[in-house]
Amino acid sequence: MIGHINHHKNQITALAGLLIVIGFVLGTLGNENLQNIALIIATIISSVPIFIKAIQAIRMKAFSIDLLVSIAVLGALYIGEYTESSVVTFLFLFGDYLEMRTLEKTRSSLRELVDMAPQEAVVLREDGNSEKVAIEKVEVGDRIIIRPGGKIPVDGSIISGKASINEATITGESIPASKTVDDKVFSGTILDTGYIEIVAERVGDDTTFAKVIELVEEAQESKSKAEKFLDKFAGIYTPAVVVLAIVVYLFTQDLHLAITFLVIACPGALVIGAPVSNVAGIGNGARNGVLIKGGEIMDKFSKVDTLVFDKTGTLTKGKPEVTDIHTFNRLDEEFLLGLVAKAEMISEHHLGQTIVKAAQNRGIDLASMEQSDGEVIKGNGIKAQVNGHSIIAGNRKLLQSEEISLVKAVEQYAVGREKQGNTAIFIVIDGKIAGMISIADQIREDAYKALAQMRENGIKKIVMLTGDNKHTAKAVATALELDEFHAELLPEQKVNYVKELKNSGHTVAMAGDGINDAPAIATADIGLAMGEGGTDISMETADVVLMADKLMQFSHAYLLSKVTIRNMKQNIFIAVGVVAILLIGVLMGSVHLASGMFIHEASVLVVILNAMRLIRFNHKNMHSSKRLESVPAKA
Incomplete structure (x- = not known):
């Protein structure tokens, strides 16, 4: 009923x-x-x-x-x-x-995302025939065909063909991305031109697209500190209004006046003002490839004054390349690369995967090699047994811990490579220095602009923490005009530095790739993970996830948090102001029940419409903190 x-x-x-x-x-x-x-x-x-x-x-x-x-x-x-x-x-x-x-x-941003969810897939069967099936029936390992205009139904890897793919639903980036064999593709994205066949790796609720929707739904339901306070306040305010209405009646003996007072004092706009700003702000982020996990995160993010960055994959593109392989004692270059690449297959680190890729590009058969043992030394390198050889690949600290000294010629060669912006990986085979692999990464094109924009909008200090050598770190820090950099750090040392910043009164946001930097990300006031498609660990550990590898999204997220909280405060001010004016009008006899109710409901709509401006907010329209103060929520 x-x-x-x-x-x-x-x-x-x-x-x-x-x-x-x-x-x-x-x-x-x-x-x-x-x-x-x-x-x-x-x-x-x-x-x-x-x-x-x-x-x-x-x-x-x-x-x-x-x-x-x-x-x-x-x-x-x-x-x-x-x-x-x-x-x-x-x-x-x-x-x-x-x-x-x-x-x-x-909530339109979320609804648009949900509407983008694929409903069916074209699966290629073993007999060579294709079959259109409901998305729920697709299984891991299925081979799927995507034609122009088609939605990609699962997360997977391209095994045939090439295409231009619109990934705006995941990354917020409107420019289509070119994809070819071995590249990853994500559910919910659209194939603009080309033809591809993919193998399904994640289906259903495990896809990145499904997780994005789930995270946004949870975030929009979570409450900020202001909302939690207003909930408690309403629990006290509402019964207090009843008591005050009774007091008004006892003093005036005017039941009509008391009833009018009761209705006009309803905290409708006050209760709805904060949640609607929160929902609109988080929805804007989702539409622009930024996942902000709730109102409380939004509030804390707006107060950040110090940024801490990892280097590789964050300030740099995270797509390093082997620039030089130098061997000692006339050792064969491909022999050394093959042994190291096989050993590095146990590592998830960017540099290790770069060495593996370099070996594969040279056609070295890694599958035929035998690896009997392996250990990843976090922040330093790896140790492994490959084809009967003892392999050590890492930095100076790893060599020192293994009591392996560097001769002057090796050290000089390493420093020379590092000053040119390379990371030097020392290779030890069977206890002797056998060679060195140099790897270089490029600074992101949007890094300088994004950092400058965030400084304009309230960031006072920018620091880089990296496990890389001091020469390479200095080159990046100098190019980006960072306030500080600290090199050759282990993961626990990054955590300790973040703790020191927090203890000294800074509100810290830590940005990393979500894997090696997970402990520091979790320690910071705001943990932010970058990575196209969003890895599982980045989505779970970080408070803010950038779905595309773009630092300008970081700038957008930071400014969005500020305008959202400012918009929330505006709504609270409007709500309180209207109620106060109406109550004074009631007591003076100039506001009546129907007219007062009309104005009250109008104030509710005003705060909602004010919050809706956040849906169309774009950081490109706002550049400085001075402008932020005058235009708190640019529509």
């Missing part, structure tokens, strides 16, 4: 409005009795859903806005104010309808 009434609330609102119009028409014709009957029926009809919610609130021992309106309506009926009782209930329901419609728009 209750569900049936709520389902038809819009029809109830329309019918009540029609009866009020009929009542006013009858009144102008001089038929006061029929007018009252129409207005009483309108009041009764529109009161039903309000009374139901009020009763539910009483059962939960809570004071709700519906309870205040119910008391006011009963009082208005008691004193014969049928016009005001009907108009108040109608405006309350109509305001509720408008709130729901506008709130749906604030």
Whole structure:
């Protein structure tokens, strides 16, 4: 019964409005009795859903806005104010309808994402025939065909063909990405041109697209500190209004004035102002490839004054290349590369994977090699047994821990490579220095612009922490004009440095690739992970996830957090200001029940419309903190 009434609330609102119009028409014709009957029926009809919610609130021992309106309506009926009782209930329901419609728009970003979810896939069977199946029936390992205009139904790798793919649903990047064999593709993205066949690696709820939707839904439901405070405040404020209304009646003996006071003091705009800003801000982030995990994260992110970056994969592109292979004692170059690459296959580190890729590009058969043992030394390198040889590949610290000294010629060659911006990987075979592999990475094109923009908007200190050598680190730090850099750090040393910054009063955001930097990311006030497609660990560990490898998304997220919190404060100010002005008007006799309710509902719409500006917010339209102060939420 209750569900049936709520389902038809819009029809109830329309019918009540029609009866009020009929009542006013009858009144102008001089038929006061029929007018009252129409207005009483309108009041009764529109009161039903309000009374139901009020009763539910009483059962939960809570004071709700519906309870205040119910008391006011009963009082208005008691004193014969049928016009005001009907108009108040109608405006309350109509305001509720408008709130729901506008709130749906604030969730439009999420709804657009959900609408992008693929529903079916074309699976290539073993007999060579293709079959169109529902997305739920696709299994890991299935071979899937995607033609131009088709949605990619699963996460997977391309095994045949090449294509231009629009990945805006995942990364927020509107420019299509070129993909070919061995490249990763993600569910929910669209093939613009070309033809590919992929093998399914993640299906259903395990896909990146499904996780993005889940994270955004959870984030929009989570509350900021302001929302939590307002919830507690409403729990105290609402019963206090009832008490004050009774006091007004006792002092004035004017029941109409007390009822008006009761209705006008409803904290509707105050309660909805913060959540709607939160939902709109998080929705904007999702549409631009930024996942901000909730209102509390948004609030904390807006207060960040210090940025800490990992180097590889964060300030640099994370796509390093082998620039030089130098051997000692006339050792064969490909022999050394093959042994090291086989050993590095146990590592997830960027540099290790770069060496593996270099060996594969040279056609070295790694599968035929035997690896009997292996150990990853976090932050330093690896140790392994390959084809009967003892392999050590890593930095100076690893060599020192193994008590292997560097001769002057080796050290000089290494420093020379490092000063040119390379990372030097020392290779030890069977206890002797056998060679050195140089690897170089490029600074991201948007790094300087993004960092400069964040400085303009409130960041006071930017620091780089890296496990790389000091020469390469200095080259990157100098190019980007960073305040500090610390090189040759282990993961635990990065954690300790972040703790030191926090203890000294800084609010710290740590950005890394979400794998090697997970401990430091978790330690910072705000942990931010970068990585196209979002790795599992980055999504779980970080507070903010950038779905594309672009630092400008970081800048957008930081500025978005500031404008969202400012928008939230604006809404609270509007709500409190309107209630205060109306209450003064009530006590002075210049604001009446119906007009006051109209203004009250209008204030609810104002805060919602103000929050909706966040949906269209774009950091490109705002560059400096001075402009931020004057235009808090650029539409």
